[in-house]
Structure formats: structure tokens, C-alpha cells
Amino acid sequence: MELMDAIIKRRSIRQFTDRPVEQTKIETIIKAAMYAPSARNYQSWHFIVCNKREKLNEIPHVHPYSEMMKQATAAILICGDLTIEPSADYNSINCSAATQNLLLCAHNMGLGAVWLGVYPREERMQGLSKLFNLPKEIIPISLVAIGYANETKDIPDRFKPERIRYNSW
Numbered sequence: 001m002e003l004m005d006a007i008i009k010r011r012s013i014r015q016f017t018d019r020p021v022e023q024t025k026i027e028t029i030i031k032a033a034m035y036a037p038s039a040r041n042y043q044s045w046h047f048i049v050c051n052k053r054e055k056l057n058e059i060p061h062v063h064p065y066s067e068m069m070k071q072a073t074a075a076i077l078i079c080g081d082l083t084i085e086p087s088a089d090y091n092s093i094n095c096s097a098a099t100q101n102l103l104l105c106a107h108n109m110g111l112g113a114v115w116l117g118v119y120p121r122e123e124r125m126q127g128l129s130k131l132f133n134l135p136k137e138i139i140p141i142s143l144v145a146i147g148y149a150n151e152t153k154d155i156p157d158r159f160k161p162e163r164i165r166y167n168s169w
Contacts, residue, residue: 006108009155013112014068016147020051021074025109029146030076032105036097044085045098048077048132055131062127063143066116072145076102077118077128082137092119095141102144112149118142 030047038044050056051074059069069075078099080091099115106113118124119141128140 006104010104010107011112011153011155012114013147013149013151013153014071014114014145015149015151016068016071016073016112016145017150018071019073019148021111021146021148025106025111026051026074026076026146028109029102029105029111033076033078033098033102036094036101038094038097039085039087039090042085042090042094044081044091045095046079046081046138048079048134050075050077050132058131059128059143062131063116063118063124066143066145068114068145071150072147074146076144076146077132077140078102078142078144079134079138079140080119082139088119088139091139092141095119099142099144106144106146110148111146112151113144113146116143116145 026049033047034043056069056072056075059075060066078095080088080095082091085091085094103113103115118128119139125140128143134140
């Protein structure tokens with residue numbers, strides 16, 4: 001798949017089949033995430049893979065927009081490490097770049113995925129920290145549901161040349 005094709009055609013998928021995502025695909029997706037750029041090249045991320053049905057079913061109790069976890073066969077919690085990068089804001093940026101790489105790789109591999117925002121919502125951060133037993137220096141930034149898509153979506157035209165400026169506003 002060409003890069004621009006993957007970027008344009010990737011959609012947020014919230015309906016999944018019950019086919020499990022292969023371990024090799026999970027590892028490839030995380031490898032792609034780890035090749036994202038990061039502030040000062042600190043690479044301050046950690047990844048929690050969740051593929052146990054009981055745990056996936058618990059996520060909607062702590063994240064209000066995560067009902068799709070009851071269908072997804074995997075989820076990845078992307079976390080920042082305050083001992084590597086002391087700034088929560090930079091951790092947010094670093095982990096967001098990793099999340100985008102992860103989403104594009106999943107799409108390229110024929111998987112569906114959706115990005116669920118966590119940081120800076122304290123109630124979501126606290127709930128996921130408790131659910132996944134995170135140490136206090138590890139902050140959850142984003143959560144991605146992954147699986148084989150059970151829906152298709154149209155591709156909207158998002159290119160807006162009127163929002164482009166050169167050299168000055």
C-alpha cells in the first residue's frame with residue numbers, strides 16, 4: 001500500500017469481527033509505533049497490550065467512549081514515562097506520534113483500529129492507571145482498539161487549501 005493511500009483511506013473503525021489479531025501483527029504494529037519521532041529523541045513510551053476478553057470488557061467502565069472494546073480482540077494502551085521525559089506535555093506529543101504510526105501500520109496490515117483519547121482527562125487517566133496497575137511515573141496517553149473490521153467507511157475529502165498560508169498569516 002502506498003503511504004498517501006494509507007493516510008487517506010485509514011478510518012476509525014468501531015465494529016470488529018471476533019477473529020483474534022495475530023501476535024506477529026501486534027508486535028509489528030508496536031515496532032512501527034516505536035519508530036515515531038519524539039521530542040529530544042527520548043522515546044519515552046511504553047505499550048500495554050490487552051488481549052484478554054475480561055480486561056477488554058472492563059475498559060468501558062473507566063473510559064466513557066470505549067464500548068467498541070467489547071468487540072475488539074485487542075487494545076494497546078500507549079503510556080508516557082515521566083522518568084524518561086519529565087514533561088507530561090512532551091509525553092503526550094511523543095505518544096501521539098507513536099499512536100499515529102500504530103494506526104497507519106494497523107490499517108496497512110488489514111486491521112481496523114480507533115484512537116481513544118485519554119490524556120489529559122484525569123478520570124480516564126486514573127481509571128486506566130488502576131485497571132492496568134500502572135506505576136505512578138507512567139501516564140496513560142492514548143488507547144487504541146484493534147481488530148478485524150466489521151464495517152467499512154466512506155473516505156471524505158478533507159483537503160482544504162483555504163487553510164494553507166505561506167510565510168505569514
